[in-house]
Amino acid sequence: MHHPIIDQDIRPMSEFRSGVASFIKQVHETKRPLVITQHGKGVGVLLDVAEYEAMREKIELLEDIQTAIVQLNEGNGVEHHNAKKMILARLNK
Template sequence: MKLTEDIKPVTYMKTRAAELLREVKRSRRPVVITQHGEAQAVVLDVATYEALRDATLLLQLTAQGEEDVQAGRTVPQAEAFARARKRLAQRERQG
């Protein structure tokens, strides 16, 4: 993060929104928007946002899996694959 470039007051966003969006898209760096000297929001390009969202979802799934293991909510691999094959076969018959 470059403090002189990546932190902008809300008035900058109001008066130069198109320019701000072009720069965020080009640099792929987030820009922090401040109001009264305090950070209030972050502007991200869509690709970076989607990557962050996907990474967060993956971490959540991993945490849920760890909780399942700790709680003993697991099945042997062979059983899991058998269940998956059965569901796939049912969908093929329906579709």
């Protein structure tokens, strides 16, 4: 995901409300998120759908890696040659 450009990608709620279509177009074209503020504080982020899906996939991969690290630290890992044998045995069934 591209990083927001401060003077282009942070907008107050009132401005967002009056120009929703143009901001959706901006997010889609630039692939940068739009930060929406209210009373000077961030209250929401508008993302392009493809950027959101890519972000979710990365988060899921990182969660899987974290789970694997925990399992390895708990001694639940399988050595490479044993894992290979297990997989080949399943494929040959």
